[in-house]
Amino acid sequence: MRLSLLFAALIALPLCGAARAETPLTAEEFDSYSQGKTLTYAMGGEVFGTEQYLPNRRVRWAFTQDVCKIGSWYEEAGLICFVYEDEGAPQCWKFWREGEGLKAQFEGDPEGTELSEVAQTDKPLLCAGPDVGV
Template sequence: MRALILSLLAMTGALLSGTAGQAQTNLTGKEFEAYATGKTLTYASNGQVYGVEQYLPNRRVRWAFVDDTCRIGHWYEDAGEICFIYEHDATPQCWTFQMDGGKLMARFVSEPPATELNEVNQTTEPLACTGPDIGV
């Protein structure tokens, strides 16, 4: 009887934890585009602001690390990842994006260790650029 009770408790715990901690699915390119286009999102890593990206029409982007110049680029979907290429560096930088509490969570997959970024602010205002790509 004790074994049956322990077994039932274990199954109940597994069901509850599975419901609460279900793996989130990665956004598709269309889902990412629908969410991000027209927004300027600020991302943080480990509670510290990491950078800001403005998502323009036609999958164009403008990115800046904190206190850095803006970089112009574009993104595309490749095998379930969202990859960015910037004018200053043609090496694709690929990420997976998921929704977490109504905000984006991104994981860098191009090289370990994986960087994880969380959306901490969003606006429709253009990215304020401090470098050569100033303007909208």
């Protein structure tokens, strides 16, 4: 009996670690991690886009090879939600730490869009198009 309980506990340990790894970041944790950084995200091994995290929860986002969009973020119901100047609906994500970077999952996407941080710098996002120099 004791051996079977020990075996069950040993099997459950990795599962506990996986659940802990996906504990969503709070707004304060996300802000502390991202503030002053420019993070590049990939989806399925392909670079998806880059976001610069500015003071006061402001952001500058660009899909790869696209113009920059200015926006802001806020926390709602445990999610980090972004609103950009040219889009009305917020885009909400669950962020968590994994390894040395961030992972993010888009809320409400039946396909489960998931992004991984693949690069980080403290340099500003280089913007193509009308927002050059902003």
